[in-house]
Amino acid sequence: MLSYALLTVLAVAGASLASVVRTPPPPGEKHASNRVIPDDELFSTQVSLQYRRHHTCGASILNSEWVMTGAQCVGSFSMSDLSILAGSDRLDIGGSVHQLKRVIMHPDFSFLTARNDIAVLQVSPPLSIDETRRVIKLPGRGQLIATNSTATFVGWGQSMVGDKMKKISVSVMDQEQCVKVYSEFFYRVSDSQVCINIPEGRKDKCYGDAGHPLFVDDVVVGLASWSDGCPVSGTPSVFTRVSSYRSWIKEQTGV
CATH class of the missing domain: 2.40.10.10 (Trypsin-like serine proteases)
Known part of the structure; x- marks a missing residue:
């Protein structure tokens, strides 16, 4: 399976x-x-993609406005139910919560074959790029x-x-x-x-x-x-x- x-x-x-x-x-x-x-350095490039404040997938920081994840992580959810937690390597302490402003899945993503499993997400407000949030x-x-x-x-x-x-x-x-x-x-x-x-x-x-x-x-x-x-x-x-x-x-x- x-x-x-x-x-x-x-x-x-x-x-x-x-x-x-x-x-x-x-x-x-x-x-x-x-x-x-x-x-x-590795961990600070990562954010937690969350569904109703529960961790569901990982995502990587591209710049202050965009993160990258798998298309499977967003294809079944309403954007309003998703957010990211950035700036902490723990899920219960520290960090900042950001809403999603835009979700772009690869147009050829297929749940059946899992090909083109990539998406980029625009966050709001923008991330503060620092030692806890690296690109x-x-x-x-x-x-x-x-x-x-x-x-x-x-x-x-x-x-x-x-x-x-x-x-x-x-x-x-x-x-x-x-x-x-x-x-x-x-x-x-x-x-x-x-x-x-x-x-x-x-x-x-x-x-x-x-x-x-x-x-x-x-x-x-x-x-x-x-x-x-x-x-x-x-x-x-x-x-x-x-x-x-x-x-x-x-x-x-x-x-």
């Missing part, structure tokens, strides 16, 4: 990342290189990810109120291998998606982390989208590949 953004967030050993991205980067663009990013770095269009890079996934998921944001290290599957695995379940993985694998992972809890980012260095390369149930060894989780939507993001937000 296809489940949206069910990712193992606890008890996962660090792993290396090897991504196969076939589209070459524009001239002058560089591959990502390994760099350890402090937790506060993410986006990849270039078609930017490559160097093999054996280290990737980090962050998010709250279905944390109990008061839990802090978490992070894990993950590995990214070879694209052809991911396509093959899911073809056996009659699911289709497209070039605009990227898969992570937990080769020796065990699941203590499963969290719904739709919209939360996958970082390589300090660049957001993916948005959590879906998997076949709760991931275990050999079962990939699928992310929206952000570099495939770089032009679309700029058209909508100017970023």
Whole structure:
């Protein structure tokens, strides 16, 4: 059964990342290189997208007016029921609440296939960009990810109120291998998606982390989208590949 953004967030050993991205980067663009990013830098780029003040998805700060998340996170809700909590890595302490002024889902998003699972949200009032609300770095269009890079996934998921944001290290599957695995379940993985694998992972809890980012260095390369149930060894989780939507993001937000 296809489940949206069910990712193992606890008890996962660090792993290396090897991504196969076939589209070459524009001239002058560089591959990502390994760099350890402090937790506060990663966590401060994230906001909690909330339905009637309850956490439902993650979102990343693009600038003072716009955040980015998964289309699945907003496609079933009235905009008036949604808000974001920014400026805190906890769900019960600190931060500021902002309403949504505009919701733009990718026009080709499909709940059935989960393709084009991306949306941008305009917030009101604007965010104060500071040490607790940082802007993410986006990849270039078609930017490559160097093999054996280290990737980090962050998010709250279905944390109990008061839990802090978490992070894990993950590995990214070879694209052809991911396509093959899911073809056996009659699911289709497209070039605009990227898969992570937990080769020796065990699941203590499963969290719904739709919209939360996958970082390589300090660049957001993916948005959590879906998997076949709760991931275990050999079962990939699928992310929206952000570099495939770089032009679309700029058209909508100017970023």
